[in-house]
Amino acid sequence: MNETASLWTALEKLPRPTLAELFDAGDRLDLLAETLELPGGPIRFDWSKTHLDRPVIDGFLRLCEKVGLDQSRAALFSGAIVNVTEHRAAGHTAQRGEGDEAMVEEAAALHARTRLLVEAIHDGVLGEMRSLIHIGIGGSALGPALAIDALARDNPRIAVHVVSNIDGCALEAAFAQCDPAHTLIAVASKTFTTTETLTNAASALEWLREGGIGDPYGQVVALTAAPEKAVQWGVDETRVLPFPEDVGGRYSLWSSIGFPIALAIGWDGFKAFLEGAAAMDRHFRDTEWERNLPARAAFADLYYAQVRSCETRAVFAYDERLRLLPSYLQQLEMESNGKRVTADGEPLDRPSAPITWGGVGTDAQHAVFQLLHQGTHLVPVDFIAVTMSGDALDPAHHRTLLANCFAQGAALMTGKAGDDSARSYPGDRPSATILLDDLEPATLGALIAFHEHRTFVSAKLLGINPFDQFGVELGKEIAKAIEKGNASFDSSTAALLEAAGLT
Numbered sequence: 001m002n003e004t005a006s007l008w009t010a011l012e013k014l015p016r017p018t019l020a021e022l023f024d025a026g027d028r029l030d031l032l033a034e035t036l037e038l039p040g041g042p043i044r045f046d047w048s049k050t051h052l053d054r055p056v057i058d059g060f061l062r063l064c065e066k067v068g069l070d071q072s073r074a075a076l077f078s079g080a081i082v083n084v085t086e087h088r089a090a091g092h093t094a095q096r097g098e099g100d101e102a103m104v105e106e107a108a109a110l111h112a113r114t115r116l117l118v119e120a121i122h123d124g125v126l127g128e129m130r131s132l133i134h135i136g137i138g139g140s141a142l143g144p145a146l147a148i149d150a151l152a153r154d155n156p157r158i159a160v161h162v163v164s165n166i167d168g169c170a171l172e173a174a175f176a177q178c179d180p181a182h183t184l185i186a187v188a189s190k191t192f193t194t195t196e197t198l199t200n201a202a203s204a205l206e207w208l209r210e211g212g213i214g215d216p217y218g219q220v221v222a223l224t225a226a227p228e229k230a231v232q233w234g235v236d237e238t239r240v241l242p243f244p245e246d247v248g249g250r251y252s253l254w255s256s257i258g259f260p261i262a263l264a265i266g267w268d269g270f271k272a273f274l275e276g277a278a279a280m281d282r283h284f285r286d287t288e289w290e291r292n293l294p295a296r297a298a299f300a301d302l303y304y305a306q307v308r309s310c311e312t313r314a315v316f317a318y319d320e321r322l323r324l325l326p327s328y329l330q331q332l333e334m335e336s337n338g339k340r341v342t343a344d345g346e347p348l349d350r351p352s353a354p355i356t357w358g359g360v361g362t363d364a365q366h367a368v369f370q371l372l373h374q375g376t377h378l379v380p381v382d383f384i385a386v387t388m389s390g391d392a393l394d395p396a397h398h399r400t401l402l403a404n405c406f407a408q409g410a411a412l413m414t415g416k417a418g419d420d421s422a423r424s425y426p427g428d429r430p431s432a433t434i435l436l437d438d439l440e441p442a443t444l445g446a447l448i449a450f451h452e453h454r455t456f457v458s459a460k461l462l463g464i465n466p467f468d469q470f471g472v473e474l475g476k477e478i479a480k481a482i483e484k485g486n487a488s489f490d491s492s493t494a495a496l497l498e499a500a501g502l503t
């Protein structure tokens, strides 16, 4: 057995005290709950209701040392080639001002260009623009959709409709809310080759034309790492906002892909969003692993997935404004770490990332929490809540929302004996709670960056490259072959094609 494998085995062999025993044994808050002061307000990270304890943390610290996590973190921030399969650096921290100097300078120059266009649009240089249809998919859509839904619910500077699905119903729903004369189209695609995005973009151009716009390209902005392709497609160079190739799709909302966020909340808000993320970068870069919050979260994630065989982890946003966070995190975590080989191309000899799923509190309580409390699966849960309410209604709404959030964590942990087994709750079920004081651009930025670094630590402790995503390619190839009608298929697929009239 190699040394890394024996460190995992050592973790598996550690005693497994219950949460109740852990709380009886010592000060859990001192060990595992911390409030980070950040631009935009504090965020409390409480991992005390997980099974992390001194021996488990020490086991992970030994693993960090063995895999060279210090060096991996330094490489991430230095602009070294950390995405080894694609021979690229990972440039997302540079986008918010942390990392290699040349990369940070390049990012600042590109942001200056984005800012000019955003402010020109706000000043009416392109006419009276009231809406933006933002067309993109995956990392080119999920981040903007989350940030805009979280931060620009009331009085956005410009109303943004994010469309990703190639199903025309999605684009039609956006058209129904917009007037072609007052609508911009953003085509967001890192590669500028994605079928869904280019098909939707072509239909959006047609919609502008049919709406009487003589020069529809005059209302199109492109956000891409392949600017030459956008120009070739017809977008005027002055409205192409490039970003560097080394910024991964699911890490790209900090780049020009964030254009719709800036358009909705204003440039100062977008800048604060970047600054909040940069503050989390500094915490991650400068804090020893023992008290490093993204690393601590990764230790818990790995402990449950690897040692306790949990196949999923759930995230519940106890704030309507963060309802899109679970789907954002699904791409971040599953596209980054859902891999069966290591960065060296060797088979991974243990489970990869668990399945991330979740929903919004309190809705999820009345739908899926039965399984969390009494099902046979052990599911580690993250609760994310905000102390300051986002609504202007009777404060009873928010009080009850928060009370429910904290009640769920307590109930999962303590359980309760009932009159019979159907009415009993076993308890000892783990959860972590992230409590933002306020939901501001800066705190949202920090929250997202926290999850990026958490994912990075998990990847490195497993030996995975979190920055590629070859797993999505095969399905795309087959879909293209189906469209071209030049491939033969198994009998099931062939019958489905025939039934749907695709042959």
Ligand SMILES: O=P(O)(O)OC[C@H]1O[C@](O)(CO)[C@@H](O)[C@@H]1O
Binding pocket: 137, 138, 139, 140, 188, 189, 190, 191, 192, 193, 194, 197, 249, 250, 335, 469, 472
């Ligand atoms: O921005 P693009 O190049 O259109 O790609 C969109 C998404 O497609 C993926 O490549 C997966 O198919 C994601 O990683 C990416 O975020």
